[in-house]
Amino acid sequence: MMSDQQIIEGCAKHERKAQQLLYDKYSRFLLGVCLRYATDRSEAEDILQESFLKIFFNIKDFSGTGSFIGWLRKVAVNTAITHYHKNLKFRYHIEIEEFVSVETGTLSFEEDFFTSDELFRVLNELPPGYRMVFNLYAVEGYKHKEIAEMLGIDTNTSKSQYSRAKAAIREKLDRLRTIKRTYSAGTDDKRI
């Protein structure tokens, strides 16, 4: 097994073997990142492919100082943002029901109650704009100001999108919880 360092060096020389190793080692993790930003699995895999192309051809840009996995994640996130912008024209509208959804109080969410599959699905169902902001802010930990720059929107838009995204997610999780409670006695059916 090659170390990360060897893989990076190999990739910098465009060795096919190192590229394959890099793919084998990190594709699962990066697909997890991409899936958070996508509407479905196939879109996520498109983003993943683009990300790997960028990684393979720009690996020289990786300074070697920060964490490699962090750099990979950043490339994937940036690719997802580019992808989002590209497809923006098809998605300009916001569903009116999404727009008026209200916060439904602050419920605490038991961490083990939802599987990560379910959380992924909740994210996938969000309107793309909400999903971008929520991911960047809540999971990736960017500031609203940075998000606004990345997405080319206003800081306030980022903030309001985030709070609306949270409300929408809460609502979905609530619904999911009710369903799960109802079904948890007998079946494994976890569909929303």
Add this chain to the structure above:
Amino acid sequence: MLSDLFRQKLENAEISPSPALGSKLMHRVGRREFLRFNPSRFNIWYAGAAVAAAAALTAALLHSPEVSEDQNHQPKPLEISSPADLTSESSGTSIAEPGKGKPEPRKQPEVNKAAIPGRETSSTGGAGAGTAKPATTGETGKVSILPTAGIIREPDDANSKLKNNKPLAYIEASAEEGCAPLIISFRSPASENDSCAWHFGDEGRSAARNPVWTFNNEGEHRVTLEVYGPGGRSAASLTITVHPRPTARFEKADEDTEQAVEYISFRNFSDGAEKYRWSFGDGTGSDLFEPRHRYNKPGNYDVRLIAVSPEGCTDTVTTINVASSPGYHITFPNAFTPNLTGPSGGYYSRASDEASRIFHPVHNGVTEFHLTIFSKMGIMVFESNDINYGWDGYYKGQLCDPGVYVWKVRGKFINSDEFNKIGDVTLLNN
């Protein structure tokens, strides 16, 4: 917290990609690698170099009689090697007096000049008696030997390459790759007596000797040339790579209520590009995907976007007069909810007014402004000459009744267009 839940569960979540994805990706990587310059691997540059080398070699072998002396690529190799040219006069003079005879002033100087170094070459090559007579250079003087030798020895020397009667075919192209539509001029070594058949790999064909062809479709095109001459048929081919051209397209974003109105945002709808160069028409530019720009002076600005594809192909689109009158506007909401706990003043900023406690327009480029608001009874409940001063829903310190109010506005934009509008607004109370 919600964000903690997602971060903890999903930040490092792993999902297995579908099995085909890896090979699909490697295939794409391979294709890109092929186009990229990399000294340590076979790629298009090597392929190109190999083709060029092969072409050069062919040319050298068949052409050498002239190329060696005549740097100008005189494209008439057939005249020398074809039997028609083996006239008794020319061969006779060359044998008899190498370097002196002058029966044909047009051809002879070449022949003479060539003959002298030719003898020297063959002698150093080990033929021994070469210096005495060009005719004895025989077996050793192959390619390096010159027209005279070649012509004379034609009948004896069965395996000499110079004996080849076939026409010569190779392709010279003005470029081997580029952006669609790619215009390439081709050259062939065919002479007037030969007929050429070009196929350009995209259904296109030509019978010209030196055609010019436009490749509109992206991809790799295999260009083939067949030359039919009196001595037979030859063929050559060359691959032309046409890169797709990106499409540059952008629109000015509609200002929404939350955007700063003095900025113009651009939405980028370009396709197939990875880099972008904007120029905003006021001497500034940007490399961002979707920039925002603020003009210091009102005016007519032309915004240009150049989209650059990974292969370096570009597409340009220009929007004339981006900030012109469609950008100047004033619109009012049709409902608002005043602050119930007391008058809020009426001055608003974007940050403080997110909940629309104040009735005010969304606007751009307004210089003069006069707003009046009337109740159903016809009482003027509000008047403002300041666009940054809106109605907070109070009249003389009292919260107005919920219901419909009529507003009237007039004023001017920066470009001195006037506006004059009337509308109604519903005051909500909850």
